[in-house]
Amino acid sequence: MLRHSTSLFDKAYLSDLFIYFFHIFILQFIRVMEDSSTTNGEDWISRLPDSLLCHIFSFLSPKEAVGTSILSKRWENLWTLSPVFIFVIPLRLTGNYMNKVNCFIDYVNRVLAHRDGFAIEKCNLSCYTLHASAHLYSWTCAAIACMVLELTIESELFRVGQLPWCLLTCKTLVDLKIHGRFVLNFPTFICLPTLKFLYLNSVIYGDDASMQKLFSSCPVLEDLVIKRHDWDGVGIMNISVPSLKRSIFSLSLRSIGNYEYKVVINTPNLEYLEIDDYMYEDYSVNSTPSLVEACIQGTCVFGLLDGISQVKLLALSGDAMQSLHNIVPILPTFHNLTHLKLGIDDNVGWELLPNILQTSPNLKVLTLSRDL
Amino acid sequence: MKFCAVKQYFDDENNNNITSGASTTMIPLPNVESHPLAILITYCKKHLKIKANNADNKKETEKEMEQYEQELLKKVMPQELTELILAANYLNFKEALDFFCRAVASAIQNKSIEFVRKFFGLESDFELGEEEKLREEFAWSFEGVDED
Numbered sequence: 001m002l003r004h005s006t007s008l009f010d011k012a013y014l015s016d017l018f019i020y021f022f023h024i025f026i027l028q029f030i031r032v033m034e035d036s037s038t039t040n041g042e043d044w045i046s047r048l049p050d051s052l053l054c055h056i057f058s059f060l061s062p063k064e065a066v067g068t069s070i071l072s073k074r075w076e077n078l079w080t081l082s083p084v085f086i087f088v089i090p091l092r093l094t095g096n097y098m099n100k101v102n103c104f105i106d107y108v109n110r111v112l113a114h115r116d117g118f119a120i121e122k123c124n125l126s127c128y129t130l131h132a133s134a135h136l137y138s139w140t141c142a143a144i145a146c147m148v149l150e151l152t153i154e155s156e157l158f159r160v161g162q163l164p165w166c167l168l169t170c171k172t173l174v175d176l177k178i179h180g181r182f183v184l185n186f187p188t189f190i191c192l193p194t195l196k197f198l199y200l201n202s203v204i205y206g207d208d209a210s211m212q213k214l215f216s217s218c219p220v221l222e223d224l225v226i227k228r229h230d231w232d233g234v235g236i237m238n239i240s241v242p243s244l245k246r247s248i249f250s251l252s253l254r255s256i257g258n259y260e261y262k263v264v265i266n267t268p269n270l271e272y273l274e275i276d277d278y279m280y281e282d283y284s285v286n287s288t289p290s291l292v293e294a295c296i297q298g299t300c301v302f303g304l305l306d307g308i309s310q311v312k313l314l315a316l317s318g319d320a321m322q323s324l325h326n327i328v329p330i331l332p333t334f335h336n337l338t339h340l341k342l343g344i345d346d347n348v349g350w351e352l353l354p355n356i357l358q359t360s361p362n363l364k365v366l367t368l369s370r371d372l
Numbered sequence: 373m374k375f376c377a378v379k380q381y382f383d384d385e386n387n388n389n390i391t392s393g394a395s396t397t398m399i400p401l402p403n404v405e406s407h408p409l410a411i412l413i414t415y416c417k418k419h420l421k422i423k424a425n426n427a428d429n430k431k432e433t434e435k436e437m438e439q440y441e442q443e444l445l446k447k448v449m450p451q452e453l454t455e456l457i458l459a460a461n462y463l464n465f466k467e468a469l470d471f472f473c474r475a476v477a478s479a480i481q482n483k484s485i486e487f488v489r490k491f492f493g494l495e496s497d498f499e500l501g502e503e504e505k506l507r508e509e510f511a512w513s514f515e516g517v518d519e520d
Binding site for chain 2: 042043044045046047048052055056057058059060061064067068069070071072073075076103
């Protein structure tokens with residue numbers, strides 16, 4: 001408080017005046033500092049329309065997006081309009097297991113119902129618990145109805161599941177990943193006109209024709225990854241896809257019964273090939289001049305090596321080198337090979353190094369690697 | 373493609389064969405104020421300059437662009453982000469729209485609801501008990517947030 005004084009030159013008065021204005025200055029300073037970290041209380045975010053708020057959601061994790069539901073009434077269901085959905089329920093849950101699984105199921109049902117056909121860009125459905133994975137069929141239908149572009153479906157491997165037919169006639173899918181014992185054998189018409197990336201792990205095809213039909217129904221397919229670990233009905237793998245540029249095959253199953261086992265690769269535009277196979281011994285590969293790089297692990301047979309003889313970069317694992325012992329006299333010549341990478345392990349396959357070098361007249365770089 | 377709305381205007385003009393003979397063309401932008409427009413133009417020019425400087429090196433372009441974006445964000449107040457996002461959306465300038473939306477998302481990432489409300493200037497309009505019910509339903513999404 002300022003003391004009353006009659007003279008401006010009174011020291012005490014001046015001192016009080018100084019303290020008073022200094023106090024005001026400090027208060028203003030504090031207010032300015034607070035304002036710069038908050039926003040003056042002005043509700044600036046609400047001026048953005050729903051569509052732009054959803055765009056912001058696409059940069060948040062699903063957990064954070066859901067958390068915005070309690071900001072205010074407008075935000076309660078806004079997060080369900082986000083274009084990206086990652087629904088993952090892990091294998092092990094702590095605490096009240098069934099309660100958490102049921103909460104998760106309710107959450108996914110609520111999101112998809114609220115979506116009501118409004119477009120979803122990316123959807124990831126990963127359920128490793130029996131109780132939740134039973135819902136994958138209906139959730140896949142809902143995602144397809146929302147014209148999804150990228151879809152991932154993952155489930156535990158000890159249960160055979162079904163997927164809806166609409167999945168294989170979806171006109172919007174660009175990227176599809178399926179991991180689980182799902183039956184993909186449909187006797188009717190199937191077509192995936194926009195699919196560019198396809199990843200299939202442990203899928204059940206039913207028979208040879210079914211697998212061939214699946215790939216020939218993807219007219220613009222560029223990337224294909226097939227992983228087969230258990231019997232899935234296919235003896236002859238026929239990969240005839242004109243648009244294919246990159247493919248990775250990982251085959252670790254054992255042959256059973258009286259089936260014909262053969263791999264036929266007919267891909268005139270293939271640029272990259274990776275094969276990890278210990279089962280098939282009969283390969284028929286239409287050699288493609290477009291092939292740039294190949295990586296062979298597991299058994300390497302003549303049909304395969306001959307088919308990729310135009311490659312520029314080649315990587316062979318220790319096991320692959322070992323299997324070359326049988327075909328040393330008929331090793332094809334690699335005219336375009338400039339880079340060769342060989343896996344070094346306990347196998348004696350690297351004894352064949354001189355033979356391989358002899359058949360690669362234009363080799364420039366040789367790499368010996370412990371892990372391949 | 374930057375400023376697609378403006379490009380569309382020029383394309384439409386050519387289609388209608390309007391030849392004014394003037395050296396400058398006036399483009400009406402009724403939904404964009406001058407301040408955010410100035411920032412967007414600077415952003416666009418900087419982006420093109422960095423891209424031209426590092427024509428072959430994509431990583432270098434990204435690194436320089438990130439540095440510039442961090443500097444820009446320090447000068448922009450949170451309230452200004454609304455105008456910038458609306459302007460970038462109207463002008464169909466995807467890179468700027470993504471950048472400013474990402475900036476908002478980063479500012480509220482892993483923060484408590486109270487912080488986010490303060491940051492946005494929002495006030496809760498839930499009835500008594502409604503908010504509690506929602507917190508319970510989505511308890512798993514509020515775990516592991518930062519201290520305010």
